[in-house]
Amino acid sequence: MNTTINYLELLKNNQLKVTPQRSVILEQINKFGHIDIDTLYMYVKKQFPNISLATLYKNINAMLEKTILKEVKIAGIKTKYELTKAQHIHTICNKCGAVEDLFIDTNTISEQIKSETNFIADECDMNFFGVCKNCQ
Amino acid sequence: MNTTINYLELLKNNQLKVTPQRSVILEQINKFGHIDIDTLYMYVKKQFPNISLATLYKNINAMLEKTILKEVKIAGIKTKYELTKAQHIHTICNKCGAVEDLFIDTNTISEQIKSETNFIADECDMNFFGVCKNCQ
């Protein structure tokens, strides 16, 4: 049920050396879906007790630049990171805090924006706040 | 053409004391539409050379709590603040950096989300990245 991702190829294809630290970082981000730096640090430390926060930041930044990762900035909570995947939006539950992906079409709105304002959008972030199924 | 806002009432109605500093803060945020803390500090200092960053942060946080203000977190740029107003979305130009408001309907998507996932959304943030009319 979990998508298998080839971290090795992902790194190689982006001219980043494959190190065990990087593999674990990607593994953990994928496991959590969305994770903030401190939680990630905590989990990566379980496999690399000596890894430094600086290394984590450096790697995160390198992968952000290569667009392997994406920054998820959400009002009210710490910035999280996710693997870059198909265009999707986020739902954030105000009760339990869960952040979920939802793969829905966003092009319709982009086109509406273009016709109304001439702004040509090629990307978007959408965050919906409310109450998730489980918390209702 | 500029909406006149009664900062006095806005503060009073939210149980916040009316101080000249607060009025100027609201004035500047309104003038810029969206502004980050450093730019705001710079402009507020023109009228209150002795104001401290701490005071600015305290006021911003107080007004965020009362929902007079809203945090605008956008991937890649510094967090900005705006006055709370009718539901709207943001367009961010990748060339000139301009952040603009766009008042379009978001309920249709909220309903789509509800019917697809049972997530009940009561609010959303939407940021579209691309090229604005002027920069094309």
Added chain:
DNA sequence: CTGGGTGCAAAGTATTTGCATGAAC
């Protein structure tokens, strides 16, 4: 072997807190 990655320490930036004084109501 060579270039880039790692870990540490230190620097830099951002944000919050505590407290004495002063202004709002």
Added chain:
DNA sequence: GTTCATGCAAATACTTTGCACCCAG
């Protein structure tokens, strides 16, 4: 007069940088 805001200094949190050493290719 009482409560809360302000401004300063200090503390804390967050992120980046420099450098010596080490590993991936």
